[in-house]
Amino acid sequence: MSSKLAIVFVAAATALCAQETPLDNSVKINLPPDSPLTLISANLGESHVSQRGSAVVLDLDVTLTLHNSSPNRVRGVTLLVAAQEVTPGGKASVSVPSLDVPPSQNFPVRINLRLLRPAQIAGGPLVQVNLDGVLFQDYSFYGPNRLDSRRAMTAWEMQAQRDRRYFKSILAARGLEGLKQAMLESLNRQAERPRLDVQVSRGPAVTSAAVGERNVRFAFLRFPGEPVEPVEGWAEIAGNEARNPRIDVRNLSSQQVRAVEIDWIVSDRQGKQYMAGSVPASGPTFNLKAGNTSRVLQDSALCFSHLAKDGGAPLSIAGMTGFVGQVEFADGKVWIPNRESLANAQLLGILEPSPEEQRLTDLYRKKGPKALADELSKF
Amino acid sequence: MTHPNQSILALYAGRDLGWFARRRTERHLSRCRECRDEVQAFGAARDNLVALNELPAISWNRLAIEMKANIRLGLAAGECVRGERRAGRFALWEMLSGGRALTAGASVVALVAAGLFLQRPAPVAPPAVATESAVLRATANGIELHQGGQTLSLLHVRSDDAIYSAGAQGSMRAGYVDSDTGNVTINNLYVQ
Numbered sequence: 001m002s003s004k005l006a007i008v009f010v011a012a013a014t015a016l017c018a019q020e021t022p023l024d025n026s027v028k029i030n031l032p033p034d035s036p037l038t039l040i041s042a043n044l045g046e047s048h049v050s051q052r053g054s055a056v057v058l059d060l061d062v063t064l065t066l067h068n069s070s071p072n073r074v075r076g077v078t079l080l081v082a083a084q085e086v087t088p089g090g091k092a093s094v095s096v097p098s099l100d101v102p103p104s105q106n107f108p109v110r111i112n113l114r115l116l117r118p119a120q121i122a123g124g125p126l127v128q129v130n131l132d133g134v135l136f137q138d139y140s141f142y143g144p145n146r147l148d149s150r151r152a153m154t155a156w157e158m159q160a161q162r163d164r165r166y167f168k169s170i171l172a173a174r175g176l177e178g179l180k181q182a183m184l185e186s187l188n189r190q191a192e193r194p195r196l197d198v199q200v201s202r203g204p205a206v207t208s209a210a211v212g213e214r215n216v217r218f219a220f221l222r223f224p225g226e227p228v229e230p231v232e233g234w235a236e237i238a239g240n241e242a243r244n245p246r247i248d249v250r251n252l253s254s255q256q257v258r259a260v261e262i263d264w265i266v267s268d269r270q271g272k273q274y275m276a277g278s279v280p281a282s283g284p285t286f287n288l289k290a291g292n293t294s295r296v297l298q299d300s301a302l303c304f305s306h307l308a309k310d311g312g313a314p315l316s317i318a319g320m321t322g323f324v325g326q327v328e329f330a331d332g333k334v335w336i337p338n339r340e341s342l343a344n345a346q347l348l349g350i351l352e353p354s355p356e357e358q359r360l361t362d363l364y365r366k367k368g369p370k371a372l373a374d375e376l377s378k379f
Numbered sequence: 380m381t382h383p384n385q386s387i388l389a390l391y392a393g394r395d396l397g398w399f400a401r402r403r404t405e406r407h408l409s410r411c412r413e414c415r416d417e418v419q420a421f422g423a424a425r426d427n428l429v430a431l432n433e434l435p436a437i438s439w440n441r442l443a444i445e446m447k448a449n450i451r452l453g454l455a456a457g458e459c460v461r462g463e464r465r466a467g468r469f470a471l472w473e474m475l476s477g478g479r480a481l482t483a484g485a486s487v488v489a490l491v492a493a494g495l496f497l498q499r500p501a502p503v504a505p506p507a508v509a510t511e512s513a514v515l516r517a518t519a520n521g522i523e524l525h526q527g528g529q530t531l532s533l534l535h536v537r538s539d540d541a542i543y544s545a546g547a548q549g550s551m552r553a554g555y556v557d558s559d560t561g562n563v564t565i566n567n568l569y570v571q
Binding site for chain 2: 090098108109117264352359363
């Protein structure tokens with residue numbers, strides 16, 4: 001009996017293994033001939049294609065080793081990941097900000113992707129990885145910028161410089177003990193930050209929440225020196241769903257603005273505030289000349305629920321607050337709020353930390369204050 | 380020694396066995412002369428079948444007419460054997476009453492019901508891709524874009540904690556520190 005069971009088990013395992021196939025040449029990495037980055041290797045690790053019932057699953061776990069062949073230090077990279085036959089209009093990207101790669105040095109970029117699609121669709125799974133942009137130390141940029149990655153990476157780099165300045169000033173004034181205290185405060189803020197489960201959809205409404213729908217106006221926070229001010233705005237709210245946010249903004253600067261991002265906070269009936277997301281406006285349809293007013297508008301729906309560990313109940317939206325999170329001028333320069341403004345508006349406990357603050361606190365947690373001080377002294 | 384049954388040997392002779400069963404049968408044949416002979420006999424029978432294919436065509440219509448005639452003859456002979464037991468309307472009534480009629484009626488109803496069941500129009504599935512809107516959401520180990528039965532996920536398996544943020548233009552972002560490299564990685568999914 002046991003030998004029969006063993007045979008059945010071996011046969012089943014053989015059948016299961018037979019359903020999994022390696023990817024071989026199904027992943028293509030495209031770097032332009034004049035790219036400042038060169039592909040050294042692409043390690044596919046345990047990437048594979050498997051059949052699960054009537055679906056095909058592509059698991060891609062690839063580590064790219066890129067070489068900085070430019071004369072500048074690389075601060076950030078964004079790769080556009082396109083999966084053949086994937087949902088119409090869907091795109092993915094992987095960015096690595098907060099880098100400091102000197103010329104002629106290699107660095108890794110990891111892509112971990114899963115694609116599930118019906119088996120009936122013809123054609124083998126094929127993933128193409130293209131370079132969307134590279135940001136250098138002097139804020140110069142290379143790349144097709146199809147995903148507006150120039151603005152995103154410039155803003156991350158400015159946030160990195162802002163937060164490094166802040167932690168370096170603490171180190172200079174209060175030494176390692178002060179730095180340790182600042183790190184513990186940051187880690188505590190990150191752990192205590194109220195978080196929500198957010199679902200974004202475009203096209204027809206996800207829920208039938210049209211019943212009881214009402215327009216809710218934004219309350220706005222203002223920062224000293226902001227180049228763009230929010231004038232008025234509203235969104236359609238029904239239960240835990242907010243739809244079609246529209247915000248009028250005025251350009252207070254003397255330069256033309258080509259992109260604005262309004263950060264969006266929602267509050268529940270108890271007055272507890274949560275970071276909901278952002279409402280960006282950019283592209284050829286958005287043009288904000290000096291002194292002019294324009295509308296930031298998005299045709300989408302955001303559904304908010306408490307995290308599963310907190311019960312997962314839908315959040316009843318009672319109020320909304322907005323503030324200017326990013327402004328990109330026509331010359332490519334980017335404005336972000338400074339740390340003092342965020343602290344004064346008591347936003348540090350609500351906003352997500354910058355990628356650099358996330359990296360620095362992780363370094364402190366794993367290697368201690370001395371390693372962090374060494375890192376801060378690098379640039 | 381346990382011998383494979385006749386059907387296994389016949390399938391083996393016709394090369395119709397699966398890989399595992401074929402290997403097991405081969406192992407048995409290597410040490411069993413009796414079964415080898417059986418397999419040879421099945422092989423010879425297959426050759427004869429091939430030869431039979433070359434026989435002149437059979438007149439199936441003629442054969443059918445002969446069979447029908449034989450059936451009628453058999454029925455007539457049966458009536459003769461039953462004699463003059465019952466005749467006329469009463470015999471017919473007896474045939475349609477009692478347990479036999481009930482069984483026949485139930486069989487007819489079951490046959491009609493099965494026919495209706497098999498011939499009913501299949502429900503037409505709505506065209507999911509056309510009507511379903513694209514949805515972006517965070518999952519336990521990544522962010523995913525789902526539409527029309529297809530899902531694209533970007534995972535952060537090398538981190539315990541990620542920070543998610545949503546964009547009203549139709550994007551979802553997950554930022555995490557890669558535990559191997561110490562670099563921050565930001566995964567983005569966009570729907571247009």
